[in-house]
Amino acid sequence: MAEVKLAVLGGSGAGKSALAVRFLTRRFIGEYASNAECIYTKHLCLDGRQIHLEIYDPCSQPQRGKLSLTDELHWADGFIIVYDISDRASFAFAKALLYRIRESHIGGCKKMVESSVFLVGNKQDLCHMREVGWDEGQKLATDNKCQFCELSAAEHYQEVVAMFMKVLRNITSNFKAKEKRRPSGSKSMAKLINNVFGKRRKSV
Ligand SMILES: Nc1nc2c(ncn2[C@@H]2O[C@H](COP(=O)(O)OP(=O)(O)OP(=O)(O)O)[C@@H](O)[C@H]2O)c(=O)[nH]1
Numbered sequence: 001m002a003e004v005k006l007a008v009l010g011g012s013g014a015g016k017s018a019l020a021v022r023f024l025t026r027r028f029i030g031e032y033a034s035n036a037e038c039i040y041t042k043h044l045c046l047d048g049r050q051i052h053l054e055i056y057d058p059c060s061q062p063q064r065g066k067l068s069l070t071d072e073l074h075w076a077d078g079f080i081i082v083y084d085i086s087d088r089a090s091f092a093f094a095k096a097l098l099y100r101i102r103e104s105h106i107g108g109c110k111k112m113v114e115s116s117v118f119l120v121g122n123k124q125d126l127c128h129m130r131e132v133g134w135d136e137g138q139k140l141a142t143d144n145k146c147q148f149c150e151l152s153a154a155e156h157y158q159e160v161v162a163m164f165m166k167v168l169r170n171i172t173s174n175f176k177a178k179e180k181r182r183p184s185g186s187k188s189m190a191k192l193i194n195n196v197f198g199k200r201r202k203s204v
Pocket residue numbers: 010011012013014015016017018019029030031032033034035058059060061122123124125126151152153154155
């Protein structure tokens with residue numbers, strides 16, 4: 001069974017928890033605890049392959065301060081970077097996150113991470129309060145060679161599922177490419193690192 005680790009990152013209130021919970025439970029519940037980070041786990045079948053998925057949903061991140069992300073970069077196989085289309089500050093935060101991920105990629109921290117990054121402009125239902133244009137999101141994604149979509153965790157269940165499935169597909173195809181290129185010994189080293197890095201876990 002393939003193990004996939006996905007980190008959902010973004011500014012405070014962008015909708016990280018809403019997206020994760022919507023994907024995992026189909027529901028939009030409106031209010032989400034933001035004082036504790038957690039990892040949700042789920043088994044699913046993707047293109048006939050069994051996947052053990054872990055989704056990391058961090059607690060509120062300060063808009064300022066150092067974006068070290070060191071743990072997340074080592075832990076995650078892929079990232080969903082979320083901003084709120086009605087909040088320009090969250091877009092700036094997403095931009096900084098993408099920069100940090102790209103930087104680590106150049107430094108060789110995690111290979112082939114770019115194709116496993118999805119930039120999401122959330123709260124599309126609030127387009128009457130829009131502060132970030134669709135074209136700005138698309139350009140940021142193109143500049144960082146990642147995928148992009150706008151959606152609403154509140155209103156678009158199918159789009160949320162489609163977005164998660166696209167990321168998962170890219171991650172698993174990266175796995176296949178890596179398996180072809182590396183000896184199996186390095187896989188157990190990656191597992192060892194993952195086991196050392198523990199977070200609170202929730203099963204859904
Ligand atoms: N209108 C609208 N509201 C949304 C949407 N997604 C999330 N929200 C609301 O935005 C607020 C923040 O959502 P969360 O999912 O808690 O955001 P978060 O990024 O997890 O926030 P922190 O954990 O505090 O960093 C909540 O009140 C949600 O109900 C959306 O698509 N549309």
